[in-house]
Structure formats: C-alpha cells, structure tokens
Amino acid sequence: MPADNIAKIRERIAAAAERSGRDPGDVRLVAVSKTVGTDLIRQAVEAGQRVFGENRVQEALEKIAEIRAPGLEWHMIGRLQRNKAKFVAGTFSLVHSVDSAELAEELQKHAEKKGIVQRILVEVKLSEEETKGGVGADDLEALLGLITGLRNLRLEGLMTVPPFFPDPEAARPYFRRLREMRDRLQDRGFSLPELSMGMSGDFEAAVEEGATLVRVGSAIFGERVY
C-alpha cells in the first residue's frame, strides 16, 4: 500500500539525513507516479504525500486535471521535447529535466506569455549512456549562464540520473560528483540550492551525498506495468 511504503521511505530518508549530519526537513520526497493509476495516487495523497513526479506530459495533464488537493505539486522529471514546453510552463511546479538552451528558451517563451516564473533544474549527464538526457559536464556552465539571463525561468539546482546499478553504493560516486559540481558552480556565483538525485534503489546514498529531492517510484507504488 502506498501509505505504508511512504511512511517507511520517509523514515529511511530521515535516518540517512541524520547519519550525514543533515536536517531531514531539507529532503523532499517526490513520489514518481508515472504509469500509476489515479486510485493509487489518491491513496498517497491521503497519506499526506503532496509532491508527484511524472515523465509524460499528456499522461500528467490528465492526472493533474483529475486529482485535486490543497498544496499538490506536480514535477516534470522526464525528457522533454521542445514542442511540449507550452503545456509544461505554469502547469508543473518544477521541471527537473532542462538540458538544452533550446528547451530553456522555449520554456521561457511560454512562461513569459503566461506571465509566470517557471522553476527549473538542469539535468546533468554524468555517464556516457547514449539514451540518457542531460547536458554534459563540459557544457553545463554555459547553459546555466544562458538560463540566468532568461527572466521567466528560475534556476534552482541540478538533477542527475546515474546508470542503473544493482548495488546502490555504485551510484554514490555519481551523486557525490553532482554535489561537488554544484559546490564549484556556487563558488562561481550560481545559486543552486536543490539537488535532485536518488531513486527507489539508491535514495539513501543520494541523501547522504546531499540530495534535497529524491524521486521514488516503484518503492512506493510497486513495479511499473507499461
């Protein structure tokens, strides 16, 4: 049941934060509800969960229209095509997956039209996997610089998806690298308080390395059926 799973995951997040000398209140749980039906999502809402992550725009729009509760936040965590930007700006509280100047400019255009400021993270690619989204480490600072000049976007931090490893400890170096990258960029003047990293199999390592947003799906809702 989502409610029991959420309670256990919150405890594990708090324990991981304490182990690393962090305040558990500085880590938010994003319940990744892609492919999950509205009945299960409602159970999570009833259990007090307020932040949900989706990776497909159309699927998310249907759920957003259907599920209403005070304080609900929907986050876009998946790869985003530019032609979907108009549906995303202003609909999602936070977009985790901005990875190109073109996408940032498209989001800017629609945020400006709607008269809103869109909060975003920049997704960083730390591995060589061709199928993954994210801007390469070498191009990151230039992209952040460009985004800083876009008045209707508010850059809040970085996100990454490491390769899948059965052993969560194998993902830890990626989490550490993202945090170190963030720290260096902050020294260079960027404000990047948020680090979105860690999923069902490795969120505790991510919290120990500094995650402020963990994106947990199957550990809450069960294995996904596509």
Ligand SMILES: *Cc1c(COP(=O)(O)O)cnc(C)c1O
């Ligand atoms: C699906 C997904 C998750 C959640 O994965 P689980 O292993 O089910 O927790 C997290 N982040 C992104 C970007 C995803 O697409």
